[in-house]
Amino acid sequence: AQSVTQLDSQVPVFEEAPVELRCNYSSSVSVYLFWYVQYPNQGLQLLLKYLSGSTLVESINGFEAEFNKSQTSFHLRKPSVHISDTAEYFCAVRRGTGGFKTIFGAGTRLFVKA
Amino acid sequence: EPEVTQTPSHQVTQMGQEVILRCVPISNHLYFYWYRQILGQKVEFLVSFYNNEISEKSEIFDDQFSVERPDGSNFTLKIRSTKLEDSAMYFCASLATASEAFFGQGTRLTVV
Secondary structure: OOEEEEOOOEEEEEOOOOEEEOEEEEOOOOEEEEEEEEOOOOOOEEEEEEOOOOOEEEOOOOOEEEEEOOOOEEEEEEOOOOHHHOEEEEEEEEEOOOOOOEEEOOOEEEEEEO | OOOOEEEOOEEEEOOOOOEEEEEEOOOOOOEEEEEEEOOOOOEEEEEEEEOOEEEEEOOOOOOOEEEEOOOOOOEEEEEOOOOHHHOEEEEEEEEOOOOOOEEOOOEEEEEO
């Protein structure tokens, strides 16, 4: 079975500072990895995904994540955050084959302060 | 861009009443899911549905829950006799194959 651990429940950071949200997964089979973002009172939006190929993936709003198979990690980073990045971020994993169920981590609340 | 649509956005129901949450998945997707998020908590898998039958379900998905794809476009989640602890945001998702799951905006269910 797959599982996802997000090591920080809350991350406060000042505007324009860099941030890293940590995610580790466990799985005995190949997986796909995702980061979803949830703004207050809204649904889940895909931020970025790793399916195959380059281990460094980027989003259109400056976030990036690197798949590290040896460390079973998929940490999310942004070099300079904005107030508007304040949201809940969920790391998620899905098997490459089978029922394709997506499993979510507990979430990390990113709070950007002015 | 295609999207998953959920209705209603918010539903209030009395304890013990039946409720049906509706979803329209993306048209060419084959796998359908329901997830639940209790306020302030993680997103939990409820059930997956493929080829007109349940392919996997969690321990949360007990006999009070059922899913149906009554026609070629809708995917519904029914809770037969709601409890206070069923209050949550319910997300529908659909998936093609080798891609990410697309989620709807959710239905906030409040049981009073």
